Amino acid sequence: MPRDAFEGYDEPVNIDIDPEEGLKILLQVQPCEDESEPN
């Protein structure tokens, strides 16, 4: 069962870096539905 990405977590995200590419990742961006609870 996939976990809720926004619940508590402490497992690191490891990202292999291509030196020519820099610190790039593929980032998923979503609209924030609840504007009353900013980060």
Next chain:
Amino acid sequence: MSDPLTATPGRFANFEAIWDTGATGSVITQKVVDALQISPVGLTRVLGVNSSQLSEEYLVNFVLPSQVGIRGVRVTLGQLPGGIEALIGMDIINLGDFHISNVAGNTVMSFRVPSLEVIDYVKIGEARQKTQTSNPRGGHRPNPKKPKRR
């Protein structure tokens, strides 16, 4: 990385993003705004090296690889180079531990939320020196294959 993968417009989309410890806040481009069909929630003054201008602000959720999500990120609209459509600034990096290693020339970045531990290479080095001082042989064991002298 390849071209950005755009998913269902208006709900979520994947974009190439870059981590930037030199940026106070996170940034998205007009392409992200258009793909998500989101509206600005405010204006903020953005200070560059040689410029100062008002930019629109948006509220978004970020989902990093491995499904680490950050909800309600207040981002600024900006222009980014080289096909990069989002910039992950210190507002995100400050939420956790951010580490870059280069063992054997293999560069790996690791990020976790929440922050769990201080990584202090000075203290780690001092601890290693103490260990070597208290045990100068460094735990050396005789080679069992080496023949003993008679």
